[in-house]
Amino acid sequence: MTLHRDDLTAYLDDYLSVGQFQDYCPNGLQVAGRSEIRRLVTGVTASQRLIDEAIERQADAILVHHGYFWKGEAAPITGIKRNRIAALLANDISLFAYHLPLDAHPDVGNNAQLAQLLGWTAEGTLGDSLVWHGRLDAVETGASLRQTLSETLEFPVLHIGEAEDEIETIAWCTGAAQSYLQQVIDAGIDAFVSGEISEPTVHLARESGVHYFAAGHHATERGGPEALGWHLAQRFGIHVEFVDLPIPV
Template sequence: MPVLRSELNAYLNQLLQVGQFKDYCPNGLQVEGAPTIERLVTGVTASQRLIEEAIAHNAQAILVHHGYFWKGEDPCLTGIKKSRIATLLEHDISLFAYHLPLDAHERFGNNVQLAHTLGWTIAGKLGDTLALHGSVEGTETGGSLRRKLSDTLGFDVLHIGDEMDDIETIAWCTGAAQGYLEQAIDAGVDAFVSGEISEPTVHLARESGVHYFAAGHHATERGGVMALGDHLAAQFDLEVQFIDLPIPV
């Protein structure tokens, strides 16, 4: 059954509580397309390839975690940005994007979904950050957790730490959240998982003894938009298709 674009936008904005976040981009409807939606394509990032997939699936809307119009970028619609926007407008496809609200949501958030996927127990937030902390399922070592992450996420996870060390407590934040490692160290957890890694992260992990796992920005952030898409399919009787376009980082 079709849903009005305006109804879907209002529902998502309320569900994800977008007004509570000071974000780096606008959350919600970023590009306006057809007034009614029957088919929705979901994905991590609104790349040109994802837009082409939406066209191939005859979708009237796309829902992503990484959309457009980031703070500090050139606002001019030229080059690649012009091509993406022009394709959306030509085919009357709406683009919905939710960044921090989809990281933090207590049900559909990327961090919660990563925990569910790996079987981790959630104890609470890591201080005042978006990161969560808790415990792993069963008994893990540095090596076994790296293998479990790699197999589950389909990504060659980078591990900083001793493969034989036992790991019981863990903190995590999907995407580019390596900057939260210091809070994880202060919290006294055995390990921290994020999507990306930087040069200072390596030294902090080695010197603190806290294991660090870089499990892929894209790979760690598929869960939120997939769970949200499944919810929308049931809530509005929409045809929803998740398109996975993996990248090597």
């Protein structure tokens, strides 16, 4: 089966409700390659390693969560940016990237997939933020939840909090979402899981008594690209392969 690049662009923009988001980067088709897509590679970040893997797999397109052209980024196409884009153009490979829309989607989004993977019951979001909240499938201690997260995500999760405390309610937001911790504290939730941590996060978690789990930016955001790729394979019959390239943060 083949799918026209423009048809895929239109479908993804609609399916992921791109128009509802004010993002830090353009969502959708970022680099145009060949018009017909038979083989699609999905991944978390459009790094040179992922591009090289896509070339080796003879992919027609790449779909990622972290693409290019971020706000505040230098505009000239030089150095690493030049090398990546040159490789895409030389091999006629399209690049699709969906950032906040892929965090928020209720089915294939990163937050939805993290909850599904860990068996959490989602009860809603905190206001209009990307933070989801709900309950664990069973009460855990701080230590046991850290172990569960580490084993499930295959990442050495950092836990700030008392190991013996019991945790029932939980909030989560994949990636770099540590700045939402105060909202979680205000909501009276027991614990917050995100991808990254910063120095102020440690003190805020310790002094509030809310548990904080830094579970890896990449590790918490594998679910969305993989699930979206599977969805596209089922819907359009194209060949899709998720390529996981873990990093230590």
